[in-house]
Amino acid sequence: MPFLRPRDAVLHYACRPGDPARRAIVLANSLGTDLRIWDGVIARLPADIPVLTHDKRGHGLSDVTPVDMATHIRDCADLMDHLGLRDALICGVSVGGLIAQGLAATRPDLVAGLVLSNTAQRIGDADGWNARIARVQAEGLEGMADEIMERWFSPGFRAAHPADWAGYRNMLLRTPAPGYIATCAAIRDTDFTATTRALRLPVTCIAGSADQATPPALVQGMAELIEGATLHCLTDVGHLPCIEVPATLADLLLDLYGRLP
Numbered sequence: 001m002p003f004l005r006p007r008d009a010v011l012h013y014a015c016r017p018g019d020p021a022r023r024a025i026v027l028a029n030s031l032g033t034d035l036r037i038w039d040g041v042i043a044r045l046p047a048d049i050p051v052l053t054h055d056k057r058g059h060g061l062s063d064v065t066p067v068d069m070a071t072h073i074r075d076c077a078d079l080m081d082h083l084g085l086r087d088a089l090i091c092g093v094s095v096g097g098l099i100a101q102g103l104a105a106t107r108p109d110l111v112a113g114l115v116l117s118n119t120a121q122r123i124g125d126a127d128g129w130n131a132r133i134a135r136v137q138a139e140g141l142e143g144m145a146d147e148i149m150e151r152w153f154s155p156g157f158r159a160a161h162p163a164d165w166a167g168y169r170n171m172l173l174r175t176p177a178p179g180y181i182a183t184c185a186a187i188r189d190t191d192f193t194a195t196t197r198a199l200r201l202p203v204t205c206i207a208g209s210a211d212q213a214t215p216p217a218l219v220q221g222m223a224e225l226i227e228g229a230t231l232h233c234l235t236d237v238g239h240l241p242c243i244e245v246p247a248t249l250a251d252l253l254l255d256l257y258g259r260l261p
Contacts, residue, residue, distance in 0.1 A: 006078035012061035013054035028096030034060030040246030058179020129188035208237035
């Protein structure tokens with residue numbers, strides 16, 4: 001398990017080396033999860049494509065520290081700089097999609113294209129995030145885990161994969177509450193409307209018709225901001241296509257990857 005302390009925190013990451021002559025794919029995960037949510041996608045990508053994933057601060061095996069969105073973005077950039085990755089295809093889901101948008105705006109040298117999955121330029125509002133933070137502080141994640149899981153996954157996934165549902169619920173519950181709360185606040189305080197509207201690079205946007213966290217209309221609004229972006233809405237899929245339909249997500253990644261200049 002590789003770790004790096006680029007600045008003030010230890011970050012856990014995984015990098016499949018692939019062929020260093022090929023463009024890398026960088027995957028940024030969602031709130032309350034760790035880098036393992038991408039396993040099914042990575043397994044379906046050609047072995048010669050380098051792939052980087054990491055645990056955000058406050059998640060997985062990375063340090064729990066105070067964090068804002070700029071720090072999450074900088075951490076991803078630091079890992080890419082450390083590994084010598086440039087001109088990559090960045091795919092982020094949920095808050096990972098915010099990190100991807102911010103990375104493209106602040107470090108365009110690192111980003112050749114974006115796949116923005118189940119995300120938006122602004123997610124939710126201050127009242128909603130403050131209420132969630134207050135509940136986690138009062139009840140812990142256990143008190144709202146079932147509600148979160150219903151927002152993450154489609155009813156069909158729960159019915160067909162009850163053991164997986166339980167396992168991902170365990171992943172959520174093992175997220176340190178301070179790390180979860182800090183990233184909630186980072187999302188609350190982020191509005192990338194202006195910088196995302198200014199992006200000029202190939203972008204694929206992905207929504208899930210059963211996503212209760214970032215509904216299709218929200219993702220469509222982001223897609224309409226970005227000149228030339230394409231939108232795919234996946235039928236009967238929830239907030240985490242990387243888990244529910246990894247083959248479909250891998251195909252969409254490779255489609256854009258193959259079209260990058």
